[in-house]
Amino acid sequence: MDLNFSKEDLEFRDEVREFLDNEYPKHIKEKMNNGDDLTREEIVEWHKAVAKKGWMGHSWPVEHGGTGWDATKVYIYLRELALAGCPTFVPFGLQMVAPVIWTFGSEEQKKKFLPRILNFDDWWCQGYSEPGSGSDLASLKCKAVREGDEYVLNGQKTWTTLGQHADWIFVLVRTDDSGKKQEGITFILVDMKTPGIEVKPIITLDGDHEVNEVWFDNVRVPAENVVGEEGQGWTYAKFLLFHERSSIAGAPNMRRVLNSIKARAKNIFHTDKPLSEDKSFQSKVAEFELDLDALEMTELRGLAAMREGKSPGAESSLLKIKGTELQQRLSTLAVEMAGHDAMPYGGPYGFSDVEVAATKVDQLSAPKYLNFRKVTIYGGTNEIQKNIIAKAVLGI
Amino acid sequence: MNLSFTDEQNLLRDSVSKFCGSDYDFETRMKSVNSDAGHNPDHWKLFAELGWLAIPFSEEMGGLDGGDVDLSLMFEEFGKSIVVEPYLANVVLSGGVLKRCDLENKASLVESLIAGEAQFSLANYEPKKGFNLDAVDSEISSDGIVNGHKTTVLNAPNADHFLVFGKHGSGFAFALVSKDAEGLSLTSYKTYDGFVSGDLKLENVKADAVFSKNDALEILNEAVLEGIISVSSEAIGAMEKCYKLTIEYTQQREQFGQSLSKFQALQHRMVDMFMETEFSKSFLLKVLATDDADERSKLVYGLKHQIAKAGKYVGEEAVQLHGGMGVTEEMSVGHYLKRLLVITNLFGSSDYFLSKYIDS
Numbered sequence: 001m002d003l004n005f006s007k008e009d010l011e012f013r014d015e016v017r018e019f020l021d022n023e024y025p026k027h028i029k030e031k032m033n034n035g036d037d038l039t040r041e042e043i044v045e046w047h048k049a050v051a052k053k054g055w056m057g058h059s060w061p062v063e064h065g066g067t068g069w070d071a072t073k074v075y076i077y078l079r080e081l082a083l084a085g086c087p088t089f090v091p092f093g094l095q096m097v098a099p100v101i102w103t104f105g106s107e108e109q110k111k112k113f114l115p116r117i118l119n120f121d122d123w124w125c126q127g128y129s130e131p132g133s134g135s136d137l138a139s140l141k142c143k144a145v146r147e148g149d150e151y152v153l154n155g156q157k158t159w160t161t162l163g164q165h166a167d168w169i170f171v172l173v174r175t176d177d178s179g180k181k182q183e184g185i186t187f188i189l190v191d192m193k194t195p196g197i198e199v200k201p202i203i204t205l206d207g208d209h210e211v212n213e214v215w216f217d218n219v220r221v222p223a224e225n226v227v228g229e230e231g232q233g234w235t236y237a238k239f240l241l242f243h244e245r246s247s248i249a250g251a252p253n254m255r256r257v258l259n260s261i262k263a264r265a266k267n268i269f270h271t272d273k274p275l276s277e278d279k280s281f282q283s284k285v286a287e288f289e290l291d292l293d294a295l296e297m298t299e300l301r302g303l304a305a306m307r308e309g310k311s312p313g314a315e316s317s318l319l320k321i322k323g324t325e326l327q328q329r330l331s332t333l334a335v336e337m338a339g340h341d342a343m344p345y346g347g348p349y350g351f352s353d354v355e356v357a358a359t360k361v362d363q364l365s366a367p368k369y370l371n372f373r374k375v376t377i378y379g380g381t382n383e384i385q386k387n388i389i390a391k392a393v394l395g396i
Numbered sequence: 397m398n399l400s401f402t403d404e405q406n407l408l409r410d411s412v413s414k415f416c417g418s419d420y421d422f423e424t425r426m427k428s429v430n431s432d433a434g435h436n437p438d439h440w441k442l443f444a445e446l447g448w449l450a451i452p453f454s455e456e457m458g459g460l461d462g463g464d465v466d467l468s469l470m471f472e473e474f475g476k477s478i479v480v481e482p483y484l485a486n487v488v489l490s491g492g493v494l495k496r497c498d499l500e501n502k503a504s505l506v507e508s509l510i511a512g513e514a515q516f517s518l519a520n521y522e523p524k525k526g527f528n529l530d531a532v533d534s535e536i537s538s539d540g541i542v543n544g545h546k547t548t549v550l551n552a553p554n555a556d557h558f559l560v561f562g563k564h565g566s567g568f569a570f571a572l573v574s575k576d577a578e579g580l581s582l583t584s585y586k587t588y589d590g591f592v593s594g595d596l597k598l599e600n601v602k603a604d605a606v607f608s609k610n611d612a613l614e615i616l617n618e619a620v621l622e623g624i625i626s627v628s629s630e631a632i633g634a635m636e637k638c639y640k641l642t643i644e645y646t647q648q649r650e651q652f653g654q655s656l657s658k659f660q661a662l663q664h665r666m667v668d669m670f671m672e673t674e675f676s677k678s679f680l681l682k683v684l685a686t687d688d689a690d691e692r693s694k695l696v697y698g699l700k701h702q703i704a705k706a707g708k709y710v711g712e713e714a715v716q717l718h719g720g721m722g723v724t725e726e727m728s729v730g731h732y733l734k735r736l737l738v739i740t741n742l743f744g745s746s747d748y749f750l751s752k753y754i755d756s
Contacts (some may be wrong), residue, residue: 077646134719159720202725205730269526270748280747330707335737335747340521340548343738345588355582356595357523357547366588370734374716374723381719383661 001169009072016080023049026085032085035364040123040165046087047120058119059095064102065118071303075379081250083259090162091339093117095122097170100187100240102229112216113168113189127171127190127214128237135384137172138181138234142216144173145190146230149223151175151188153196159378163199163212166192168196171216172237175230187233189225196220204374206347206367241380250323251296257330258288261337264361267357268337270379275337295322314392317385324375324382331369338362397531399681405469408462411446413471420477422728426590428480432553435481435591444512446731449487452622453495457506463621465684468629475633478735480590485551488626490516492619493570494517499607505557505572517555517721519546519573519596520616521706527744534562536571540603545596552594560598561616568612570601589738590731606752620743621693624700625683627739631707634732634739638714639669641729643716662717669713672706690756697752703739704746711736 005013028042037044050056058074060066069077082088087094098117101109114121122135133140142155153173160175169190176184190197196219201209228236254269262285275281298319335342340367341358376382390396401409419439422678428436443449446583447499451466460466467488472481472679485653486509493517494502494509510516523545534544544562552558558573558580579601608615646656656662683699685691711733715722718729740746 132650134651138655139463139651143567160487205725205734228618267515267523267524269531271526271528271751272531272747278747280750289574332711336741336747337747339527342741343548343587343589343593344585354585357545367735369737370588370723370730371732373712375729376716377719377723383714386661 005072005076009076012073012081013076016077017068017084019055020080020086022085024054024084025049027087028087029085030147032087035360038087039233043090043165044110044120044123048087050089051119053391056089056094056120058096060118061102064098064114068207071300074303075266076395079252079255082250083256085256088253090120090123092161092166092170093122093168093241096126096240097124097189099243100170100227100236103239104236106224108224108229109189120381122167123162123165125160125163125166125192125214127169128158129159130156131158135381137237137380138185138188140172140174140185142171142173143173144186144221146175146223147220150220151186151223151226152221153188153190153221155216157214157216158202158211159266160199160212160214161378163192163209163214164201164209168192169197169214170227172233182234184231185237186230187227187236188216188221189227190219190221194219194221204371208367208368210371242313247339249298251292254326254330255296257334258285258292260361261285261334265337268339270339282336285394288329288333291322291326295319295326298322314388317380317388317393320379321382321385321389328372329373331365331372334365335369338365342366397685401469401686402464405465407660408466409469409473410472412448413476415442415446416473416477416479417464420479420729424611425478425480425731429590434586434590435554435658439481440512443481443483444510448451448483448542449512450510452487452491452681452690452714453506453510457495457503458510459495459506461571463702464477464625467626470678471544471626471629472633474634474718475630475635475735476637478589478634478731482551482554484623484626484630485518485555487517489550489609489619490520490557490559492622493518495614496615496618497570497608499572501605507602514556515554516557516559517549517551517553517594518616518619519549519558519559520561521548523547529561529620530568530613532562532568532667534598536558536560536562536564536603536606538565540606541664542571542573542598542603544598548587548597549594550594551594552582552596553592554617558596560596560603562611564609566605567600567609568616569606569609570612570615571618572605572607573598573601573603579603587738588751589734591738617693624696624743625680627742628676628680628699628703631703631736631739632673634668634679634736635673635676635707635710638710638732638736639666639673641732642666642700642714642717645721645729649719656682656717665713665717669710672710676703694753694756698750700743700749701746701753704741704749707736708740 025045028046031038035225055067057066058077062068095115098114101113128142130142142157143154144151159320169192171188171190173188174184175186196217198215200213202211203209268275341362344356344358344363397516412431446462450459451462455461463612496505509516522532536542540561560571560573569671579599582594587593646662649656679699679702683695686695715733723728
C-alpha cells in the first residue's frame with residue numbers, strides 16, 4: 001500500500017492537464033473563475049468537450065462506453081478537473097439514471113438512452129420528491145394509470161434541480177396503492193416535451209432559480225419507458241440514491257476552494273495583520289484540511305470498491321454526511337473571511353450589480369453559503385442518512 | 397441585585413411587541429424589503445409619533461432618557477419580526493455619536509431625527525481595513541475638507557446627513573456631510589438580509605461641520621458598543637422566533653405517518669436551539685446589569701462572540717429542520733437566518749470579538 005502515483009499515473013495526470021489546457025473552453029473558464037453563472041449552452045458545451053475526448057464515462061462499465069480507468073485514474077481525473085475549476089458534471093443522467101438503465105433497463109432502453117447520456121445529447125432531471133414526500137419518499141402520490149400502451153401521469157414533483165433545462169425526467173410514480181407504500185412504485189422515463197408537463201420555478205434563499213416544481217396533467221407516456229418491472233421502482237430508486245449520494249461529497253472541489261481561501265487570506269485584514277497570520281483562522285483551516293484528507297481517503301476507498309464491481313451501498317451515506325458538512329463549513333469560512341464585504345447583494349444570485357469596494361468573490365460568499373444550506377437536505381437529509389447507517393451498516 | 401424591568405420598560409416592550417404582532421407580518425415585511433427605500437416610510441413616521449426614535453436621547457435634547465436596556469428590549473422585539481426600518485443606523489449608531497458629540501447645532505439635528513424628518517448614516521468602515529475602529533485612511537482637514545472611501549455605510553441610500561469618521565491632524569474627528577455635498581458620490585446597494593447600505597467616495601468634500609476633535613474615537617467606540625448590544629438583542633429575538641417556527645413546522649409536517657416533532661432526535665435538536673437562546677439571553681442580561689464601564693465593554697465583546705456562534709447555530713438548525721421548504725424564499729425562516737448571518741459578522745466576526753475579549 002502506498003500513496004505514490006506510478007509513472008503511468010503521472011503521465012495520465014499530464015494528459016488530463018493537457019486536455020484542460022487545450023480543450024476546456026476559455027470563455028467558460030473565465031466565467032467560472034469570476035464566479036459567474038453559466039448558460040445552458042455553456043454547460044452543454046463543456047460536457048460535449050469532455051464527451052468528444054471520450055472521458056464522460058469515468059464511472060461507467062467499459063461495455064457501455066466507460067473509460068475503464070482504475071480508482072487512481074478516476075481520482076486523478078476528478079481532482080485535476082476540480083483544481084482547474086471546471087464546472088461539475090450534471091449528475092442526473094451520467095451518474096444517476098444511467099446506472100439504473102444499464103442495470104435494470106431493457107436492451108432497447110440501453111441502446112436508446114445510454115449513448116445519448118454519454119454524449120450529453122440529453123439533459124436529464126430527477127422526479128423524486130413531492131411536497132408531502134420528502135424524507136418519507138416512499139409515501140409518494142404522483143399517479144400513473146395504464147391505458148393500453150401508455151401510462152397517464154397526474155401529480156406533482158418538487159425540488160427538481162435544473163429541470164428548466166431538461167430534455168428528459170426520470171419519475172417515480174405510484175401505479176398501485178393497495179399494498180405497502182414501497183410496493184406499487186414504478187420508475188418511468190418521460191420526455192419533457194410531452195404535452196401536460198409544466199415546470200414552475202422555486203426561488204431559493206440566495207435568490208437563484210435552480211430548483212423547480214414539475215406538474216403532470218394527463219401526461220401520456222409510452223409503456224416501453226418503464227424501467228424494469230412495474231411496481232418494482234422502489235428497488236431501482238434506492239439503487240439510484242446510493243449512486244447519487246456517493247457523487248455529492250465533492251472533496252476535490254473543496255480542495256480548490258480551500259486553496260483559494262488560503263491564498264486570499266494573505267490580503268484580507270480584520271485587524272492590522274493579515275487573516276492568514278491569525279491563530280484562530282489558521283486552526284480552522286488546519287482542522288478543515290485534516291477532515292478533508294479523511295473524506296478524500298474515504299472517497300478513494302469507495303472508488304476502489306466500485307472498480308471491483310461493488311455497487312456503492314449504505315456506506316455512501318457516510319460520504320454524503322461528511323462531505324456536505326464540510327461543504328457548509330467551507331462556505332461559512334468564506335463568509336466569515338469576507339466580513340462586511342459579504343454584505344452587498346444585487347441579486348438574483350450574484351454580486352451587487354453596481355461597482356462597490358467589495359470584491360466579487362467576497363460578495364458571492366453569502367449567496368454561496370445560503371445556497372449550500374440545501375446540501376444537508378437534498379439527496380436524503382443527513383438525518384435520514386444517519387438512520388440508514390444505523391440500520392444498514394451498524395445493524396441496530 | 398434586581399433583574400426585573402421597570403413598568404415603563406415593560407410598557408415599551410408591549411407596545412413594540414403589539415406593533416410587530418399586528419402590523420409586521422412576513423408578507424408586509426417583504427413588501428418593505430422589496431421597495432426602493434428598503435423600508436416602509438409610514439412605519440418610520442409611526443415610530444416617531446410613538447416616541448420610539450426619542451428613546452436614547454436626554455430630555456434636554458427632546459429625548460426620553462432611555463438607556464441600553466430600553467434599546468435592548470425594543471431590538472429583541474424587532475428581531476422576532478426582523479424589522480427592516482433603519483433604527484440601528486439612525487438612532488443607535490448616528491444617534492450614539494450625536495448625543496455624545498460637541499457639535500454646536502446638534503440639538504436641531506437630534507430634533508429632526510426624533511421627529512423622523514431627517515435620516516442619518518454613520519460612515520466609518522473602509523475598504524480592506526478590517527474591523528478596528530481606528531483603521532481609517534480618510535482625512536478631514538483643518539479647514540473641513542474631507543477625502544476618503546467608506547464602505548458598508550448602513551442606511552446610506554436614505555441618509556440626509558452622513559457622520560464621517562476620519563483622521564484629523566494627529567487624531568480623529570467626525571465630519572457632518574450633507575447628501576448633496578459636491579464631491580460626494582454614493583453607490584447604493586441592498587445587503588443580502590434585505591437591508592440597504594452603500595459605499596461613499598468623498599473627493600474634496602466640504603463638510604458642514606467638523607466636530608469632536610478630541611474624543612472622536614471614544615465616541616465612535618461607545619456608539620458601536622451600543623450597536624452591538626442592539627443587534628445582539630435583535631439576534632436573540634430572531635433566535636426565539638426560529639425555534640418557535642421550527643416547533644410549529646415540525647408539529648404540522650408529517651412523514652412516516654407521524655408529525656416530525658414526535659421524533660426524539662429532532663426534539664433534542666429543538667431543545668438545543670431553545671437552550672442556546674436562553675443562555676444568550678442570560679449573557680445579555682449580565683451585560684445590561686454591569687455598571688463598570690471597562691468590565692461592561694469587555695463583556696460586550698464576549699456577548700458579540702456568543703451571539704455570533706449561537707445565532708448562526710440556531711438559524712441554521714431552523715432551516716435544516718424545515719427541510720427543503722427552509723431554503724425557499726417564500727418561507728420566513730430562511731430570512732431569519734440571513735439576518736442572523738449578517739449580525740454574526742457585523743462590526744466583526746466571532747473570532748475577532750473573542751480576541752478583543754481576551755485582550756481587554
